[in-house]
Amino acid sequence: MKDTLGVLLAGGAGERLYPLTRDRAKPAVTFGGIYRIIDITLSNCINSDLRRVYILTQYKALSLNRHIREGWNIVARDLGEFVEILPPMKRVSENWYLGTADAVYQNIYSIGSEQPKHVLVLSGDHIYKMNYALMLQQHNDAGADVTLATILIDPEETYRFGVVEVDREGRITGFVEKPKKTDIRSPYNPRMVSASMGVYLFNTDVLIPVLLKDAEDPNSSHDFGKDILPRMADDYKVYSFNFVDENKKEALYWRDVGTLEAYYEANMDMVAVSPVFNLYDPEWPIRTHQRQFPPAKFVFGEPTRMGTAIDSLVSSGCIISGGMVKNSLLSPDVRVNSFTEVDASILFSHVNIGRHCRIRRAIIDRDVHLPEGTVIGYDTEADRQRYFVSESGITVVTRDFSLFESPVAVDYFTSE
Numbered sequence: 001m002k003d004t005l006g007v008l009l010a011g012g013a014g015e016r017l018y019p020l021t022r023d024r025a026k027p028a029v030t031f032g033g034i035y036r037i038i039d040i041t042l043s044n045c046i047n048s049d050l051r052r053v054y055i056l057t058q059y060k061a062l063s064l065n066r067h068i069r070e071g072w073n074i075v076a077r078d079l080g081e082f083v084e085i086l087p088p089m090k091r092v093s094e095n096w097y098l099g100t101a102d103a104v105y106q107n108i109y110s111i112g113s114e115q116p117k118h119v120l121v122l123s124g125d126h127i128y129k130m131n132y133a134l135m136l137q138q139h140n141d142a143g144a145d146v147t148l149a150t151i152l153i154d155p156e157e158t159y160r161f162g163v164v165e166v167d168r169e170g171r172i173t174g175f176v177e178k179p180k181k182t183d184i185r186s187p188y189n190p191r192m193v194s195a196s197m198g199v200y201l202f203n204t205d206v207l208i209p210v211l212l213k214d215a216e217d218p219n220s221s222h223d224f225g226k227d228i229l230p231r232m233a234d235d236y237k238v239y240s241f242n243f244v245d246e247n248k249k250e251a252l253y254w255r256d257v258g259t260l261e262a263y264y265e266a267n268m269d270m271v272a273v274s275p276v277f278n279l280y281d282p283e284w285p286i287r288t289h290q291r292q293f294p295p296a297k298f299v300f301g302e303p304t305r306m307g308t309a310i311d312s313l314v315s316s317g318c319i320i321s322g323g324m325v326k327n328s329l330l331s332p333d334v335r336v337n338s339f340t341e342v343d344a345s346i347l348f349s350h351v352n353i354g355r356h357c358r359i360r361r362a363i364i365d366r367d368v369h370l371p372e373g374t375v376i377g378y379d380t381e382a383d384r385q386r387y388f389v390s391e392s393g394i395t396v397v398t399r400d401f402s403l404f405e406s407p408v409a410v411d412y413f414t415s416e
Helices: 037-047 062-071 100-105 108-114 132-142 155-160 204-215 224-232 260-268 380-384
Strands: 004-010 052-057 082-086 118-123 126-128 146-153 162-166 172-177 193-203 238-242 254-256 297-299 308-310 319-321 324-326 341-343 358-360 362-364 395-397
Touching: 004 037, 004 100, 004 108, 004 132, 037 052, 037 062, 037 118, 037 126, 052 062, 052 108, 062 082, 100 108, 100 118, 100 204, 100 224, 108 204, 118 132, 118 204, 126 193, 132 146, 132 193, 132 238, 146 155, 146 162, 146 224, 155 193, 172 224, 172 238, 193 204, 193 224, 193 238, 204 224, 254 260, 358 362
Parallel strands: 004 052, 004 118, 052 082, 146 238, 297 319, 308 324, 324 341, 341 358, 362 395
Antiparallel strands: 118 193, 126 254, 146 193, 162 172, 162 193
């Protein structure tokens, strides 16, 4: 991997994850209690021995920049390794990033300065475990110009993915963007379809001229999946790398957490007795930056006032003070007070839940203080009048939900 440069796309506005992306970039959103979404992909890089990574940012990147600075300054700079933020510089264009391919094109000088043999393009909002070195090995063995990571999906799910047509040699011969139905089947499993995972490995001497040509095309949307790769299938050696999952579970695990529903379900995947996404594998650690908090604490053992947490992830600094937590994820420094029930919910850092509250199927953003007796998740119409509620009924409570009822003034400059 020493000849490979990682380019991690982290500049999307994240509209579908609103309101969690109202004040922060999507890759900086809390995930799994103590992590940020971007930590999963960066951990894949480190575990794959990929030690040169550019992170392309754009929207609301303050907390993301801070997280990378504090948590990912772990590589050897004197050996030429780095995990580095690249903000938009308008060096080759007067536009902000117009698409995934344009984002890479606008940083073409930074990429060229590193003189990599290969460029690995990654997304900052996917949850999966993958050894990119295996992909690189197949890429070189096949003599490929471009290799796409693909995952097997059920034919009924094709409307959600970009589908690729793969021949028996593993070469990609066609692309179909989110078809409602398709007769295409994968050579890896004739009952399944191969879908793109948004992980692209290019030879640099192929990538640069392709990006230059695309930038000059006024009809292009400047996107890898829609424009670049479909046009390359006929003229270049474009191959598929069938996903090898390092998660070590029976079913392959890859999730795009670009919507509230997908984000919520991916978090819930981790609280089962046998979690679908495994955080506990010492051979594939997921790392992050953690602030210094004391251990989690559970107090009161009275029959009607007992601090308990069942099938949940509880982070450091949390105090379960006579409340009940079930099927939930608590980020650092959360307090759940007496006679309160929290079920199937995600609580970000510095949340305080007052007494006699009932919270169900909710996402509580950081620094929210819920007053005593608050009920969320039991009356959708009542929740819609005060909070953001998704189509599937997930209630999202942000810091400014009610300035008059919050006992603490909202501080928009609080550190993420």
